[in-house]
Amino acid sequence: MEQFGVLTLGSRLKRISDDLFSEVQSIYLQCDIPISSTYFPILRLLQHVGELSVVEIAEQLRLSHPAVSKQVTKMAKEYLVEKTLDSQDQRRSLLKLSEHGIQAMQRVEPILEEMKVVIENMTNFSSNHFMEGLSELEKQLFNGGLANKVMDRLGGITIVPLAKKHEQAFYDLNMAWLKRYFPNQIAEKDHKLLRHPQREIIDKGGRVWVAIRKTPTFDSVVGVIAFVPSHDTSSSNKHSGEVCKLAVAEHCQGKGVAQRLLTQVYEFAGQNHLTKLTLETASCLTAARRLYDKNGFVEKPFPFPSPYERADVYMEKSLGDHI
Template identity: 65%
Template sequence: MEQFGVLTLGSRLKRLSDHLFTQVQDLYSQCDIPITSTYFPVLRLLQKVGELSVMEIADSLHLSHPAVSKQTTKMLKEGLLEKKIDERDQRRSSLRLSKKGVEAMIKVEPVLKEMKVVVEKMTDFSSDNFMKGLEQFEKHAFDGRVANKILDRLTPFQIIPFEPCHGEAFYDLNMMWLKHYFPNRITDYDLALLSNPQDYIIGKNGIVWVAVRKTNGQDSVLGTIALMVHSDVNSGEVLKLSVANHCQGKGIAQTLLSHVMEYAESVGVNTLTLETASCLTTARHLYDKNGFVEMPPPKPSLYERADVYMEKSLEKELRVIT
């Protein structure tokens, strides 16, 4: 359909709309939300203003009167709305949320909050051409993961050791990060390590962990981190900390880093090291907050993009008891 350009704009928008409604309905079903995705504009409007007639709802939402009438009739039958008759004119009535409707809107609020974040990230691109912008949005919308991305933000996650089934996600998350920040500085070593963490990290006295949401017997990987332990000098290097773009702001990076620090201390590591880049301000803030200190690098980095070397001491302070 895309090959016909603006001539199929209406059809593409309809296809996009239908797909998003389906994704949202799937999400509501999984979260046991007792509303239909198409009901939201009416429910939100009445939640904010209280009572309105069908005509007033139609005017406020810029929808046709028959369409709103048909939809609100269904919502009345489902018990989400209730009708209030005008005491001065029995021919007039208004609609308001029922107790069930109020409870449904309270229950859906956390879902809507995370849905807003995910959709905003899907639309976070610049384009001076509407059709090109639409194509970019379609690319994100039709990846089949809109509902799952929202669930990734809603559902508690856990940190578990890397398994072979996490290999594709480990590659994709870290490669996405590289392409976003350093598209022209991806090396052959990057590709080899990301493609085979078993040999390049785990096989060299390293450990990889992933942050996952358990779903239908499968792991939805939200983030990764690794630790290379150098037993000869009791130090360890933190590397490959990455978090899925749609899960930013949920504390996953902090949880992964805290897990590594606790593990390192438990196995006798005295010093943690890492390399980062001065342009990565969010990462630098995370490391500063967790006690990593910038130091002169002991040796040249394997990566041209890494211009900051940091260390954190894990040795507990000795207390003199008198």
């Protein structure tokens, strides 16, 4: 529909609306929330205001009276709202949340918080042209899957070794990160490691781990990390290795995934009696730098030229015998 421009604006907005309602309903079903996604505006209004008439609800939400009346009837049958009489006018009925409705809205609150993060991330694009912004929003919604992204933030995450089925996600997450921050500094080594992690990392003594939310049908990969052993045989480096290719899906950032992946590397290092971990990063990546500083990595001079033009910071973490 994009090719027809503003003439299909209504249809495109309707398609976005239908998709959002469907995705939110999927989230509610997976989380066993006993409400319909279409009920939310009315339930939220009653949660904030208290008691209102159908006419007042329609006015405040700018919906038609029949549409509100129809929704309210359904919600009453599902025991989410209940009617009371206005104490000052016994002819006037008011609606309020039932105890069941109050509990349902309390249960949905943490889901709404995660949904807000994902939707804000989807709409965080710069455009001075409304139709361009609309196209970007459609791309985010229809290609990303709101429900899966929200469930990634809500679900339990497990760290597992890379399997064949995870290799595309290993490539995609890292490449998305590179294209976002360093689109003109993607090295040949990046392509080699990301396209062939088994051959280029694991077969050479390294490890790759992925952070997944496991579902009955697929592994949703939300983060990845790699460890490459040092091949320097000098006494100071033979028990060391490099942490690299750490990437977390944008919609899951802020949930501690990167820390859990780093912790997995520390556990591996302890089991293999390593004494030092190294990494390379860029000074412009302030969030990454905070994470590494917090984890005890210390900036030092580069011991050798980096193969990556973008890397201007070299860091080490001494492990000792306490891991």
